[in-house]
Structures are given as C-alpha cells and as structure tokens.
Amino acid sequence: MKVTIKNIAQLAGVSRGTVDRVLNNRKGVKPDVRNRVLSIAAKLKYEPNIAAKALAYNNRPVKFGIIMPPREIAFFNEIKNGIHSAENELKDLGISLEYRYVSNQESSEAATTIDEFVKSGISGIMFSGMDDIKIRNQIDNAVDEGIPVVTFNSDVTRCKRLCFIGQDLYKSGRIAAGLMYRVAGRNSKVVAVTGNLEFQAHKARIDGFMDRAAESGQNMIIANVIESFDRYEDTYNKLSAFLSEHSEISGIYMATGDVAACVKVVKSLGLEHNIHIICNDILPEIVENMKSQIIDFTIVQNPFIQGYKSLKVLYEYIFTGKNPESELIYTDTGIVITESL
Amino acid sequence: MKVTIKNIAQLAGVSRGTVDRVLNNRKGVKPDVRNRVLSIAAKLKYEPNIAAKALAYNNRPVKFGIIMPPREIAFFNEIKNGIHSAENELKDLGISLEYRYVSNQESSEAATTIDEFVKSGISGIMFSGMDDIKIRNQIDNAVDEGIPVVTFNSDVTRCKRLCFIGQDLYKSGRIAAGLMYRVAGRNSKVVAVTGNLEFQAHKARIDGFMDRAAESGQNMIIANVIESFDRYEDTYNKLSAFLSEHSEISGIYMATGDVAACVKVVKSLGLEHNIHIICNDILPEIVENMKSQIIDFTIVQNPFIQGYKSLKVLYEYIFTGKNPESELIYTDTGIVITESL
C-alpha cells in the first residue's frame, strides 16, 4: 500500500502541513517533531507522488538552468535534442528551463553565469564547459547553497557536482585500437593525433589506445603521437611531414584534431587506399569522407542521451530525492561506419 | 497560456463533466454539444495535463498487458530491463503492468492471451511473438475494440497495430557487409549463414548483406548462403562441409544460426586466424569468443530501448492521445567489438 503524507501526519500526530515542512526541509519545525516525522517516513518507506507534486507546483514551476557553449557547434545540437525530448516528457510535471550560451574558451563568463543563476533562485543547474578553478569554485558555491549541479559532455573535476554524464574517453581510445588492428592487421605501424597531452581529456583517449594496443597481442606499433593543439595547421604540417618520411604507416587514429586536415594530407600523398583512418564524432566532413570510404570508422558518444539523461537525473533528484546511480555516468561508446548512416 | 477543461467548459457553456465525457469519448452527450466542445478544444489546441490525469486515475490505474516469449531467453531480459525502467518513471502516473509469457513456437497460446486481455478490459497491449494469421486476427480484433497494440522486437505484419518497435534487419545486413569487406579485404570470398530464406525476417538481413556487398565496389564475393533452419546440426554440418572444400573463404556472416556451432567448425578446421566472423546480438558464447578474438564483430539492436520505448509509446498514446512518430520505429543498430564490453 502506498504511503502518503496524510498517513505520516496521523501517525506522528501532526498536521499534513508540518509533514510537508519536514519532508522538504523547510524551517519552522521543532527538532523533536522533525525527527519523529522523519523516522516514521523512513520506516514506512515514504516516496512522494510525483504527479501530485507536479500538480501542486503547477503555478510556480521548478526552474532549471542550462549552461553550454554557443549553439553553432553542431555537436551540441544533438545534446539539445536530447534535452528537449526529456523536457517534453516532463512538461506537465512542473519544470521550466532556461538556457545560457557561454564561451568555452575562457572561464569567467561561465563562472558569472552560474553565480547569476544561483542568485536568481534557480533549483538546479546543468553545466558543460571548461574544467577550471573559477568554475569549480562557483559550482561548489552553488552546491553549498543547496543547488545541485550536473556536468555533461565535458566534466568539471574535483568539485561538488552531483554527477557527470558523458563519454568514457579512455574506453573510446581502447575501441579505436581494437578497430585499428582489425583493419590495419597484425604488425602494422600506425600514428595517433591528439590535441594536447597535458590535458587529461586528450590524454585519456591516447592512453586507452596505447594500453589496448599493448594488451591485444597484435604487435601494432604506435610509431608517433602527434600533438595538434587543436589547430588545422599543426595537424596538417606535422602529419604531412611524418607520413612523407614513413611510408610504412597504415593507420591514423585522429583522437582529437582536424579531420579535414588529416584527409587532405592523406589525399595529397596519394595514400587513400593504403591508410586506414579512425576518428570521433559525426561531423559533416567526417560523414562525407566516410561515404567516399576514406575514413573507415568513427567513434561516437551518444550526445542525445547525454542531454536527455542530464535533465532526467536533475529532475529525479529534485522531485524524488533520488541520487544518480553513479557519480560518473558514461553514455555508450558506439562505432559507426558509412553503412550505419 | 495553457488550456484546461475548465476554459473549454466555460466557452462551450457546459460543465466540466461534459467536457470530460466528450474528450474521452464517453457516451451520453448530444451530438451537437459534442461537436461544439470538440471544435473549441481543437481551436484552443487543448492538451490534457498528464499530472492531473495521473492523480485522478490514482485509484484505478490504467493497466497494460505485455505478451512475450518465456523469460529464459537472455535477450529478453534486456528488453524487460527497459520496460522496468519506463515503468519506474511512470509509476506515479497511473499505470500498472501485467506480464504473460507465451510460446513463440506456436501461435494459439499467444492468440488466446490477447483475447483474454481484451475481455479483461485492459487498456493497451505490448506484443512480441510470431507473425501469424491467428495472431494478426486477434490483434485486429483488439484494435477494433479500441485497445492499441504495439509490437516489439519482432513484428506482426499486415495488422492494425499502432506501431512496431525493433531493429532494422535489412540495415544490420548492410552493416555486416561493411564490416566484412573492411576486415576481409578487397576481392575476398565469404559465406553467409541464415535460418530460412522463406522467412522475411531472415531474408532481410541477407538481402542487406548482399545489396551492400554489390554496391560497395569492393568485389566481395558471397560464395554461399547456407540455411541452418535454426538447428545446431545444420549449421555445423553444412558449414563444415562447405569450408572444407573452399579454403579460400575468409569470412563468415552468421546472420542467423548457432554461433557456437560456427566457432566449433572454424576451430576444428584450424582456421581461427584466417577467417573473420561477424554475428548478431550479445550472448554468452559470443562474448566468450569475442574475448578470444575469434569473433570480430557482433551487431546489436539495443533491446533495452525496445522495451523502454514500447511502453512509453503506449503510455503517450493513451494519456495524451499522441500517435507514435512513425509506424515503424527502428532502434539504433550498433557495432560491438571486444573492446566495447
């Protein structure tokens, strides 16, 4: 039989209003009454009815703030689609959303935005941006004020966020290695391109790639790891220089970096049929080059689910008090070939 | 501004009770009143508030019936997990579930079960079973009685079901071809194993495989399509006979059939390192043989989402009147390698 605040009120000998105060941590209840109510609720395994809650909240919906990089980044569109999908499911359940698009090149704008949200009395925050000290501090501040924060797509480490929802970078590197030895074959020599090995997020993919290469027993040699610093030119120049001198290379893992630059190098050297390329995510230039069979595989991270799940987790936390299943929620790491599209 | 039945009632000059009768197709309303209410609702784009609806339904939850094959089939556990997950989200929203496990070897049990559900006054049905005339008729009967039916995992064709939610078999065949030419290489010769080419569901994968092989420009030759009739022995014997005589084969696509039998043949002929195997789904024997690198890829169909989405679609249809996005809802076709696990 389901337990309601009415039941609890009777057993505790108080009114429903008081039970509501206790259960929602509102002030103005004597400690002993509060404890009595709390212990009864726990014993009865009380769980709030979300439909009733939503209906009561109807007029003043609970507002969540969403902070992410500017919309032009195509990748984030899929995340937004996921958020919209969750919003649609929850639209009658008493929530409203507010978006803020801030730079992910410098942190102060994002930090300020978090602060503004907190001061405006928001109930929860979804955040995707830099892993930076200013932001870390603002997140901690929000959490200290009782406002849960979920990071998505790209984590902010060592802070009090409720959880992170995104991809497992290390695993995506391992998968890249698995695919590479399958297509490039035993004893092949390959090269990997990353952004900056000093960034943990960039290094994780390379670590996964190298670890799995070593474990696999396929004797796949990683001849070089090129740092592109996320610049087209670095990718182009360094890759071009290296491949020109190493004709034995039969695979490129584009962990991070400009895939168009990579493709251009390969074509200019006439290596389309000798080199296998594996990259990440689904961008227009990647789709195009998969269709023409110059890119073999791309590894994806399910951005739709990242958006969808982030909102759901926040909602669940606020409305039912349930903590997420884990502090790190990884979305499935998928493999895509041209036939998948 | 959101529209409620109260608004409609005022504009139509009737009571909220009458509006409710109209909107839920209950009888006892004069045709002209009904039309008036209906047109006002349409003009105002009325959408019911599901929280309110759920709360009102609280005592007599809407019951959905679920018919699927016996639980021992591991594959269906993931589907059930998906259903449970959706159920959990909807648990306060006025639904209850009833499961029936019936044979998928013969159709009369399933047909009878549908009929029982209909007679018991159920509100909607999720069905997975044979594509058979008896079942088709019972589904049509249910729908005629106003009970929506969603088929999942395996479709029942040419009937009045609301929609089918499951995998795109043809596409999974195309993906298998794409993977195969990547690992087996240009000009390779491969063999495919299916169940029974007379079954549309079995044939679809083979069609996809062959179509893509032809299109790809890789000159991959499909040397044989073996029918296993879903028997271990047929798979073992036919494959063994064929491979013994054709040492040039470098790939096996197990579209349907016993993967353990296939692995055994390959091992007994000592071909582990010369033949690439691609199969479907994640079964214990497949996982085991992927780990030991004898199976290269397995193609998966996201059973969790199949279960989750089926229930959600049924719920949406009943509670908000929304039709599913499409009559055929395909879940993502994924690619899994040992590194993905």
Add this chain to the structure above:
DNA sequence: ATGAAAGCGCTAACAT
C-alpha cells in the same frame, strides 16, 4: 443528457 461536487497527494497562503 447534463450539472454539481468530492477527491486524487501535495504545496502554500493564511490563521492561530
């Protein structure tokens, strides 16, 4: 055939 009113579980404004 239609209206009026109670009630689903919870919140919040108002009393005390």
Add this chain to the structure above:
DNA sequence: ATGTTAGCGCTTTCAT
C-alpha cells in the same frame, strides 16, 4: 511552531 484550507486539472459518482 503548527494547524487549516484552498487549489492544481482531471475523473467519477451522485443528482437532476
């Protein structure tokens, strides 16, 4: 500090 009450939008019983 605590109780009382109205109300969220919809369904359903009971009148008429």
